[in-house]
Amino acid sequence: MVKLIDFIRNVPDWPVDGVQFKDITTLCVNSIPFKESIDKIVEHYKDKGIDKVAAIEARGYVFGGAIAYLLDAGFILIRKEGKLPWKCYQEEYELEYGTDIIEMHQDAINKGEKVLLFDDLLATGGTAKAAIRLVEKAGGIVEGFAFVIELTGSLHGRDKLEGYDILALVQIPVEE
């Protein structure tokens, strides 16, 4: 067992001044923490009868595909607006300034299927909540939402996901 947080690089002032970006490429590039992250998520959900793993582009796919493989589940791509070629469900979520839209194919989920959601990072929870609404709109049952990193402190992302099983491998406090 390694300490996952030791493999996450802090990049100051990226993508904009004042943000301390948490870079997980340094975790992915090392097979030991990469594998351990995936194994921990699979271990937590392996007896839940997960039918599909849905992940949010692009970093979400890096772990999400492996998790789906190991859970014998199908994999669903949630993407930004306009990138999926078929009929989609859409959900809007708020950014600091303005809004953004994520989409999922309407035929990705059969009614009643159990879905595990994955993203690399839980911050304000806006994208995550929109992803939950997408899955539920398609008739799926959200069995949980897994993240590698949860930013804790002033962001309160977890509060937005109340009532769902949340697994975050690493907690990093963020100051206001």
Next chain:
Amino acid sequence: MVKLIDFIRNVPDWPVDGVQFKDITTLCVNSIPFKESIDKIVEHYKDKGIDKVAAIEARGYVFGGAIAYLLDAGFILIRKEGKLPWKCYQEEYELEYGTDIIEMHQDAINKGEKVLLFDDLLATGGTAKAAIRLVEKAGGIVEGFAFVIELTGSLHGRDKLEGYDILALVQIPVEE
């Protein structure tokens, strides 16, 4: 064993008129062809001593992360310009009109490491060749390039990758 091509959806006129888009989300969403695709690639490269798997965003990550996990390799994210937070190598490649740039972190590869590249689709080979140049610029040894789909016929993508081990699971002919 399933016929992988049966799970690839043809979307006419997407993203632009005249293009027959090959949609692999219908393959990913079904655990049987999804798993089989990954297993075939892992089987082909499992004795090659792969240190790192590098994939091109975003669909490349869906399979690439799982392949890295199963090969006990680290995973490298190759992204479009401006999306990676650290010091990058860049390579430019030609589009039908204009050029585009892909990037990889400079610390992603140690000199002499064996790298397997992955992308979902081989078309003209422009992006693939740029990805090979990125890996080699960083001192990596390209052990092969795996794709789910290879468009054959008038595009000649494979010719651009001469001298490298190419594995494509499904060949689809494209008419001029």
